[in-house]
Amino acid sequence: MTSPNRYEKGAIAAVALMLVAAGFIFLYAPTDALQGPVQRIFYLHVSTAIAAYGCFALVLIGGIAYLWKENAAADRLARAAALVGLVFTTVTLVMGMIWAKPIWGTYWTWDARLTSTLVLWIIYAGYLMIRRLADPGRQAARFAAVVGIFGFIDVPVVHFSVTWWRTQHPGPIVINDALPPQMLIAFFVTMACTLFLAAVMVAIRYRIELLTDQAAEKVVPAPIVAPTKAGSAR
Amino acid sequence: MRSIAVALAVARKDLTSEWRTRELVPALAQFVVLALVIANFGFQIDARNAPAIAPGVLWMALVFAGLVAFGRAFAAEREQSSLEAMLMTPASPAAIFAGKALAAGLLLVLCEAVLLPALALFFSVPLSFEVVSAVLLATVGMAVLGCLFAAMVARVRARELLLPLLTLPLWIPFIVFGGQAVQVAMGGSGGTGNALGLLIDLDILFVVLTSLTARFVLDD
Numbered sequence: 021m022t023s024p025n026r027y028e029k030g031a032i033a034a035v036a037l038m039l040v041a042a043g044f045i046f047l048y049a050p051t052d053a054l055q056g057p058v059q060r061i062f063y064l065h066v067s068t069a070i071a072a073y074g075c076f077a078l079v080l081i082g083g084i085a086y087l088w089k090e091n092a093a094a095d096r097l098a099r100a101a102a103l104v105g106l107v108f109t110t111v112t113l114v115m116g117m118i119w120a121k122p123i124w125g126t127y128w129t130w131d132a133r134l135t136s137t138l139v140l141w142i143i144y145a146g147y148l149m150i151r152r153l154a155d156p157g158r159q160a161a162r163f164a165a166v167v168g169i170f171g172f173i174d175v176p177v178v179h180f181s182v183t184w185w186r187t188q189h190p191g192p193i194v195i196n197d198a199l200p201p202q203m204l205i206a207f208f209v210t211m212a213c214t215l216f217l218a219a220v221m222v223a224i225r226y227r228i229e230l231l232t233d234q235a236a237e238k239v240v241p242a243p244i245v246a247p248t249k250a251g252s253a254r
Numbered sequence: 255m256r257s258i259a260v261a262l263a264v265a266r267k268d269l270t271s272e273w274r275t276r277e278l279v280p281a282l283a284q285f286v287v288l289a290l291v292i293a294n295f296g297f298q299i300d301a302r303n304a305p306a307i308a309p310g311v312l313w314m315a316l317v318f319a320g321l322v323a324f325g326r327a328f329a330a331e332r333e334q335s336s337l338e339a340m341l342m343t344p345a346s347p348a349a350i351f352a353g354k355a356l357a358a359g360l361l362l363v364l365c366e367a368v369l370l371p372a373l374a375l376f377f378s379v380p381l382s383f384e385v386v387s388a389v390l391l392a393t394v395g396m397a398v399l400g401c402l403f404a405a406m407v408a409r410v411r412a413r414e415l416l417l418p419l420l421t422l423p424l425w426i427p428f429i430v431f432g433g434q435a436v437q438v439a440m441g442g443s444g445g446t447g448n449a450l451g452l453l454i455d456l457d458i459l460f461v462v463l464t465s466l467t468a469r470f471v472l473d474d
Contacts, residue, residue: 087470139423146419153410163406166467170399170424173459
């Protein structure tokens with residue numbers, strides 16, 4: 021048994037912190053007077069959305085840096101962050117739907133924020149798709165960077181959709197001081213833990229991308245003449 | 255100045271080749287009329303519900319016609335490998351791209367010249383100045399975005415699959431505001447506010463972003 025490396029330590033810490041966050045969500049935060057226990061979805065729902073924004077910002081920054089300097093590390097960062105961002109967007113959408121069913125009476129409504137978040141998911145799924153289908157290396161990195169730049173336009177649209185359009189989805193409540201202090205503390209603890217989890221996931225994914233790139237560089241072309249052995253020569 | 259001359263020359267080349275073969279525009283015109291026929295069966299259109307459904311049908315037909323048009327924009331270049339030849343000239347990639355987008359956008363406008371009167375005829379909706387300008391303004395942004403992604407997918411596997419996946423989500427803003435403008439113009443309820451102005455803003459945003467990034471897509 022070897023001692024854990026820093027990625028394993030990070031993963032263990034992230035899991036422990038998420039358990040701490042769960043403690044704050046379920047034990048510390050008071051139950052909502054109107055919505056009851058289901059309101060506890062709020063803490064993770066909003067935190068994962070913010071983590072997804074952060075990941076997509078990394079995709080944007082990595083993409084611009086790649087186009088500017090052709091820096092392979094920037095592209096790997098974008099690649100890692102896109103996948104993690106997509107995972108967090110999925111969590112946001114699914115938790116939102118679970119929350120919506122008892123409160124709005126339906127899993128889905130074509131509200132501006134829900135729709136723009138779904139579009140965000142589709143855009144970054146397309147980002148991963150073009151990565152897979154373009155020639156690996158420079159072409160995939162360039163094309164993906166362009167998609168990442170255009171795709172990020174949707175992030176402010178998602179964020180401001182609740183103020184730009186009349187929506188069913190509640191507007192910003194954290195910055196408007198609409199929460200009692202205990203809920204606010206639980207929210208900030210959950211957000212910090214979620215952001216740490218996202219950072220660890222991006223770091224691990226970055227490591228995987230790095231090793232994949234290095235493995236691809238190391239592939240030695242097969243010898244043209246195979247070592248001859250009676251019967252095996254073609 | 256030189257870039258404009260290059261863009262116009264590329265656009266003229268594409269339009270001339272379309273004029274000589276007359277492949278795309280007649281096919282697109284037929285496609286949009288077919289879309290209206292399909293919509294009739296899908297929605298069971300009558301005089302009462304036609305004005306409410308017409309804007310949606312218009313944008314659905316336009317979006318899918320656009321995908322076909324822009325998907326073809328780089329097809330000939332790919333088949334003849336002529337894009338590489340163009341890129342070897344001193345002309346800037348952005349100017350070449352602008353020419354391609356201009357030609358593809360104009361071909362889509364020709365298709366709209368069939369779609370809009372056909373919609374007015376079959377759905378008996380008014381064809382006001384607002385409707386035409388909303389469609390034309392949306393065409394500008396849709397053309398630059400569509401051509402950018404068409405240039406991208408022309409070099410990758412499964413391009414027919416990928417073009418709609420990349421393009422449609424980014425066209426949604428044009429459909430949101432274009433759809434609003436058309437709904438209001440066709441007498442439906444819907445968003446108030448300055449939808450045409452927002453379409454112009456979107457056009458500017460996407461033209462600027464595309465002109466900055468086109469180089470990386472074409473010249474690779």
